[in-house]
Amino acid sequence: MARGATKLSNLDKLLRSLGEEHGTAVSLPVVGAVIERVLRSQRRKHVAETRKIRQELKGLIQIIETTKSELAELDPKEIKVQHIAPAADELDAIVKATEGATNTILDMCEDIERRCEACAKDSSLAGGGIMEPVTAIYEACTFQDITGQRISKVVGALRQIEERIESLSVSMDDGETPKTSKPKAVGGGKKTLTDQDLLNGPQLQAAKQDEIDALFDSL
Amino acid sequence: MAVDMNMNVLIVDDYKTMLRILRNLLRQLGFINIEEASDGSQALQMLRSGSHFGLVISDWNMEPMTGLQLLREVRADPKLRATPFIMVTAESKSENVIAAKEAGVSNYIVKPFNAETLKGKMVSVLGDF
Numbered sequence: 203m204a205r206g207a208t209k210l211s212n213l214d215k216l217l218r219s220l221g222e223e224h225g226t227a228v229s230l231p232v233v234g235a236v237i238e239r240v241l242r243s244q245r246r247k248h249v250a251e252t253r254k255i256r257q258e259l260k261g262l263i264q265i266i267e268t269t270k271s272e273l274a275e276l277d278p279k280e281i282k283v284q285h286i287a288p289a290a291d292e293l294d295a296i297v298k299a300t301e302g303a304t305n306t307i308l309d310m311c312e313d314i315e316r317r318c319e320a321c322a323k324d325s326s327l328a329g330g331g332i333m334e335p336v337t338a339i340y341e342a343c344t345f346q347d348i349t350g351q352r353i354s355k356v357v358g359a360l361r362q363i364e365e366r367i368e369s370l371s372v373s374m375d376d377g378e379t380p381k382t383s384k385p386k387a388v389g390g391g392k393k394t395l396t397d398q399d400l401l402n403g404p405q406l407q408a409a410k411q412d413e414i415d416a417l418f419d420s421l
Numbered sequence: 422m423a424v425d426m427n428m429n430v431l432i433v434d435d436y437k438t439m440l441r442i443l444r445n446l447l448r449q450l451g452f453i454n455i456e457e458a459s460d461g462s463q464a465l466q467m468l469r470s471g472s473h474f475g476l477v478i479s480d481w482n483m484e485p486m487t488g489l490q491l492l493r494e495v496r497a498d499p500k501l502r503a504t505p506f507i508m509v510t511a512e513s514k515s516e517n518v519i520a521a522k523e524a525g526v527s528n529y530i531v532k533p534f535n536a537e538t539l540k541g542k543m544v545s546v547l548g549d550f
Contacts, residue, residue, distance in 0.1 A: 337446070343442050348511055
């Protein structure tokens with residue numbers, strides 16, 4: 203409104219100065235010059251505004267590109283493939299291992315009970331064959347080590363996901379660049395294994411002892 | 422030569438439960454002098470303390486010193502390098518077996534294991550008992 207009023211006032215001033223200079227009879231060339239002057243002024247204004255809008259658009263494109271690359275770096279697919287799916291497999295393996303160990307321990311306890319009952323009926327059997335189920339119980343208890351290592355893997359995966367979510371939330375809150383760890387490159391030729399590369403914990407498709415023996419003996 | 426059942430056996434694992442299981446299985450096999458360490462550095466300190474150990478049974482994945490690092494230290498030490506060393510680990514990838522063999526491991530057991538496997542590997546390393 204105020205801008206419109208200023209425009210009218212400028213035009214008014216121009217018409218007034220024309221009136222003072224030429225009276226009421228203004229020639230066509232003068233009118234043409236006035237129109238050209240007005241158009242030139244408008245064109246200058248439009249060019250300046252267009253340049254400003256173009257710069258703002260460039261800024262917006264830059265922000266969109268940056269956000270896109272930040273989101274690509276967060277890579278939800280990578281979180282799913284590299285962290286959530288293996289964590290779920292580890293949890294499945296834990297359930298199976300604890301179930302197997304519990305069943306073995308219960309079976310051996312029942313076996314010991316049976317042997318004790320037999321001993322109570324016939325004292326000559328005292329202590330006979332108890333060692334065997336006891337050993338089996340010791341063996342079954344090795345599940346704790348394996349499941350412990352599997353749980354550590356799941357905790358590690360949860361930490362990775364937590365970091366990603368945190369950096370995403372920081373990025374959304376104040377526009378800071380998220381500090382995400384880049385996904386590990388897959389493939390890409392042979393690399394020298396470090397000691398760290400050799401710390402993988404229990405495998406889901408773990409090699410059997412006889413496979414390990416065959417490899418060990420072949421070396 | 423018969424195995425000295427009175428020899429010191431050093432078992433190394435960061436899981437107390439595994440140390441307990443190993444101790445009990447070794448006791449069942451007839452070994453009575455069993456010492457425990459919770460990682461490679463503690464084990465190395467014990468090995469260098471002067472007591473002679475006839476066998477080391479070690480886990481791999483431990484902090485701050487892993488079983489592989491312990492093995493390398495043992496093999497690099499002129500006083501310890503002849504000590505039989507069995508790795509008992511959940512690391513079952515072929516690269517692990519290769520790395521352990523290259524470092525001089527005497528035998529390799531993959532977890533979970535049973536008493537029969539433990540005895541078999543001990544016999545292969547120490548001889549019949």
